[in-house]
Amino acid sequence: MIVVHALRSILHLLFMAVTIVPWALAVxxxxxxxxxxxxxxxxxxxxxxxxxGGELILGIRNHVIGFENLPVGSTAPAILLVKHQSTWETFCMPTLMPHPLAYVFKKELLYVPFFGWAMAKMDMIHIDRSKRAQAFNKVVQQGQRLLDQGTWVIMFPEGTRIARGHKGQYKSGGTRLAVATGAPVIPIAVTSAKCWPRKALIKRPGTVEFSIGKPIPSQGRDADELMREVEDWIEAEMRRLDPDAYRAKA
Incomplete structure (x- = not known):
């Protein structure tokens, strides 16, 4: 079975590589x-x-709960703070959300051939991490502009992909942006590592759960306190959605 999974994973990787070139050129x-x-x-x-392609080739399905928790209205603001376990949720979130999303990402990604070149044409927030103070000011300025026009900002508060059953260090950049702009925070738990582990070539079929939490108001809140609330909700929800991953650590 591992050989079948490996072959399907390689086929999906080739599928993405072949299709991104003409698509990026068209963009x-x-x-x-x-x-x-x-x-x-x-x-x-x-x-x-x-x-x-992931659905047909890899056998990965998405199951989303909590759509009713998303803000309603063409310009209703939201900052999505998402559990990060793999590339899968990075691909899926724009396909699941009713609003355009603006990722906050390091500017080096813009230099990735074809994929990065197409990203550079999108209205997103790319930052220079070596200039921390200036970078956050840019996030606030661009974030406010994007939120005003109905684009939702999406961030991964752990900063990097985290192994299944583990928790990274939650950073307060997303909640600082929320407090600065007054936009509500939407916590989202994702179990993508069950099918697509971080840094793994071989993917497995299965169902990835996306659980969308209720909006958390940010006005008048302390950013660190707000992030702790987001962290507590996401990690508790992860244990509910994927108990086997955490049972050994209980």
């Missing part, structure tokens, strides 16, 4: 004639293709 050619939302949904089209 680069079309970008001067499109507005930011049109560019976003064009790029999201490739993500849908990659996710559909």
């Amino acid at each position: 680069l050619i079309a970008a001067p004639f499109l507005n930011s939302h049109q560019i976003y949904w064009m790029c999201a089209g490739w993500l849908r293709l990659a996710v559909k």
Whole structure:
């Protein structure tokens, strides 16, 4: 069975590599004639293709609960703080959310051939991590502008992919942005490592759970206290969704 999983994983990787080149070139050619939302949904089209490929080739399915917790309205603001276990949720979130999303990411990703070049055409928040104070000021300025136009900001508070059953250090950048802009925080738990472990070549079929929590108001809150509330909800929900991963640590 491991050989079958390996072959399917390689096939999906090749599928993404082959399809990203013409899609990215199409984005680069079309970008001067499109507005930011049109560019976003064009790029999201490739993500849908990659996710559909994951469903058909890898046998990975998504199950989402809590859609009713998302803010309603074309310009209703939200900052999504998401558990990060693999690349899967990075691909899936734009395909699941009703609003355009703006990721906060390091600018080095813009130099990745084709994928990064297409990302550079999107209205997102890329930062220079070597300039921490300036980087956060940029996040607030651009974040406020994007939220005002109906784009939701998405961040992974642990900063990097975390192994199944583990918890990273939750950083308060997302809640600091929420407090600065007054946007509510939406915590989201994801069990992607059951199927797509971090840094793993071999993926396994199964169901990835996305659990969307209720909005947490940010106005008048302390950013660190707010992040602890987000962390507590996400980690408790992870234990509920994937108890086997945490049973050995109980």
